[in-house]
Amino acid sequence: MYADTQNDITRQVVRVAQLLLAYGAESELVEEISQRLGQALGLASVEISISSNSLVLTSLVHGRCITTTRRIREHGINMSVVCELQRICLLTEKGIYGLNEVRKRVARIQPKSYPKRYLVPMIGLSCGSFCHLFGGDTMAVLITILAASAGMSVRLAIAKRHFNLLLNFAVTAFVTTLVAQLGYHLQVTDTPKLPMAASVLMLVPGFPMINAISDMVKGHLNVGISRWGHATLLTVSSVIGITIAMQIGGLFL
Amino acid sequence: MMDLFIQLLNDALFSAVPAVGFAMVFNVPRRFLPYCALGGALGHSLRTLLMHFGMPIEWGTFAAAALVGVLTIGFAKRHLAPPLMYAVAAIIPMIPGTYAYNTVIALVQLTALSEVNPDLTAEVVSNGLKTIFILGALSVGLAMPSLLYFRTRPVI
Numbered sequence: 540m541y542a543d544t545q546n547d548i549t550r551q552v553v554r555v556a557q558l559l560l561a562y563g564a565e566s567e568l569v570e571e572i573s574q575r576l577g578q579a580l581g582l583a584s585v586e587i588s589i590s591s592n593s594l595v596l597t598s599l600v601h602g603r604c605i606t607t608t609r610r611i612r613e614h615g616i617n618m619s620v621v622c623e624l625q626r627i628c629l630l631t632e633k634g635i636y637g638l639n640e641v642r643k644r645v646a647r648i649q650p651k652s653y654p655k656r657y658l659v660p661m662i663g664l665s666c667g668s669f670c671h672l673f674g675g676d677t678m679a680v681l682i683t684i685l686a687a688s689a690g691m692s693v694r695l696a697i698a699k700r701h702f703n704l705l706l707n708f709a710v711t712a713f714v715t716t717l718v719a720q721l722g723y724h725l726q727v728t729d730t731p732k733l734p735m736a737a738s739v740l741m742l743v744p745g746f747p748m749i750n751a752i753s754d755m756v757k758g759h760l761n762v763g764i765s766r767w768g769h770a771t772l773l774t775v776s777s778v779i780g781i782t783i784a785m786q787i788g789g790l791f792l
Numbered sequence: 793m794m795d796l797f798i799q800l801l802n803d804a805l806f807s808a809v810p811a812v813g814f815a816m817v818f819n820v821p822r823r824f825l826p827y828c829a830l831g832g833a834l835g836h837s838l839r840t841l842l843m844h845f846g847m848p849i850e851w852g853t854f855a856a857a858a859l860v861g862v863l864t865i866g867f868a869k870r871h872l873a874p875p876l877m878y879a880v881a882a883i884i885p886m887i888p889g890t891y892a893y894n895t896v897i898a899l900v901q902l903t904a905l906s907e908v909n910p911d912l913t914a915e916v917v918s919n920g921l922k923t924i925f926i927l928g929a930l931s932v933g934l935a936m937p938s939l940l941y942f943r944t945r946p947v948i
Contacts, residue, residue: 563818568874571946617819618877625874629948653816665813668806673890740889746818748887749880752931756939778896 542603544638545582549598549605551641552577552585555624556594557609562650563616565750566759569594572628579632580641591765615698616746617650624648655695662741663688670737678728682721686738690715694741705776708742712780715739720788735781742777744770796844800837807836807885815881824878827867831882835860839886850925853886857933865937868948875947879934888926895919 556573564572566589577585577598588595597606627644630636636644666687667680675683694711719738722731747770755763811832812825820828835856842852860882861875868875898915905912932939938947 564874565876568876575946616817618815618874619819619821622821622824622873622877625948626872629872650819652819658816661813661816665810668809669885669889671806672803672885736890736893739893740887743887743889743892745814745884745887746880748927749876749883749931749934752928753876753935756932756935774892774896778900781897782900 545598545600545603545605547642548577548580548582548638549596549607551638551645552580552582552598553594553596553607553609554645555627556587556596557611558645558648559621559624560589560594560611561614562620563618563746563750564621565757566754566762567757568621568625572625576628576631576641579628579634580638589759589762591762613704614650617652620648620650655692658695659688659691662691666738666741669740670733673733673737675730675733675737676728679722679730679734682719682728682734683738685721686715686718686734687741689718690738691741705772708773709776709780712739712742712777713784714780715742716781716784717788720784720790723788723790739777739781742773744773747773796841799844800840803840804833804837808833810885811881814884818877818881820877820881824867824871824873827864827871828878828881831860831863831867831878832885834863835882836885849922850929853926854929854933856886857883857930858936861934861937865942865947872948883930883934886926886930888923891919891923891926895923 552573555576556569559569559572560566569589570587573587573596574585582598582600584599586597586599592611593608594611595606595608597604624645627636627641631641663684667684670680670683690711693714694707697707697710715738716735719734722728722734728734747766751763751766751770753763754760754766808829811828815825815828838859839849839852839856842855843849847855860879864875864878864882867873867878895916898912898919902909902912902916
C-alpha cells in the first residue's frame with residue numbers, strides 16, 4: 540500500500556468518526572465503526588482517542604503510522620446521519636463499497652431535519668400525553684399542549700438563528716412556563732401543577748444523559764463525564780428560565 | 793382484570809406518542825418511527841404492569857429498559873441501523889422528568905427561604921435520589937444485552 544493511499548483512507552475514516560461524534564453517537568459506536576471501516580478499507584489497525592471536543596486517530600499499515608487530529612463542533616443530534624454512516628461501514632465491510640464509493644457517499648451526506656410544521660404539533664401532543672399519564676384532566680392536557688407548542692416554536696426559531704444552546708434553553712423554558720401558568724390564573728383545571736411539570740419535559744436533555752451514562756458504563760469515562768456536565772448545564776439553564784417565569788407569575792417565593 | 797388491561801392500553805397509547813415526537817426531534821428517519829413507537833409503548837406498559845404487582849419504580853424501570861434493549865437489538869439486526877437510535881426514543885416516556893422537576897423546584901424554594909427547611913430538604917433528597925437511580929436503571933438496563941451477550945463482538 541502506497542503512502543498516499545493510506546493518507547486517503549485515513550482521511551475518510553477520520554471524517555466518518557468526526558461526523559459520528561458531531562451528530563451525537565456514543566463513543567463505543569464511534570470507535571467500533573471507525574475501526575471496522577478502516578480494516579475493511581485495508582488498514583492493519585485503527586486506534587482512536589476521543590475527548591469531549593476533539594478526536595485523535597492513528598492508522599497503521601506495514602509498520603507505518605499516520606496520526607491525525609480533528610476538532611469536533613456540536614451540530615445537534617441527527618440520527619439519520621449516524622444511520623447512514625453505519626450503513627456505509629457495513630456495506631464496505633461486505634465488499635460492496637470501495638474507497639471511491641465511500642468518499643462519494645460521505646461527501647453526499649446532508650443533515651436533514653423534520654420541518655417545523657410537523658415538529659411543533661408533535662411535541663405539543665407528546666407533552667400532552669405526559670400530562671395525561673401523570674393524571675391531569677382534559678383542560679390541563681390542553682394547556683400543556685398549548686405551552687409545549689409555543690415553547691417548541693420559540694426553540695426552533697432561536698436555534699435557526701444560531702444562538703448559544705444554553706441561552707436557547709433558558710428562553711424556551713421561560714416562555715413555556717409562562718404559558719403553562721395559565722392553569723393557575725384562569726382556574727379552569729383542578730391540577731394546575733401538572734401542566735407546568737409536563738410542558739417543560741421537552742427540555743429534558745434525554746439523549747446527552749443516556750449517552751453520558753452508557754459511555755461511562757462502557758469505559759469512556761472522560762467523554763461520559765463531559766457529556767454529563769453538558770446535560771447538567773442545560774438543565775440548570777432551563778431551571779433559570781422556569782424560575783424567572785414563576786417569579787413573574789407570582790406563584791411561589 | 794379488565795381495569796388493568798384498559799390501564800395498560802392507555803399507557804401504551806400515550807407513551808407511543810412521546811416516543812415518536814422525540815424521535816422526530818432526534819431526526820430518526822421516517823421509516824423507523826413506527827418501531828420507536830412500538831418500543832416506547834411496550835417498555836412503558838411493562839413498567840406499569842410491574843409496578844401494579846408491587847415492584848419499586850427503579851426495578852420496574854430496569855426490567856422495562858432491558859426489554860427495550862433486547863427489542864431494539866432485534867430491530868437493529870433487521871434494519872442494519874444502530875440500536876441506540878430506537879432505544880433512546882423508546883425510553884423517553886420513562887425518563888424521570890417530574891422527579892427531576894420537583895427536585896429542582898424544591899432546591900430553588902430552599903434557596904429563596906435562606907434557611908434549612910426540613911420538608912423541602914426531604915423533598916430534594918428523596919426526589920433527587922429517585923431521579924439518579926431511575927436514570928441509572930434506564931441506561932444500565934439498556935446496555936444489558938451488550939454487557940451480557942454481545943461482549944466481544946459487535947451487535948450488527
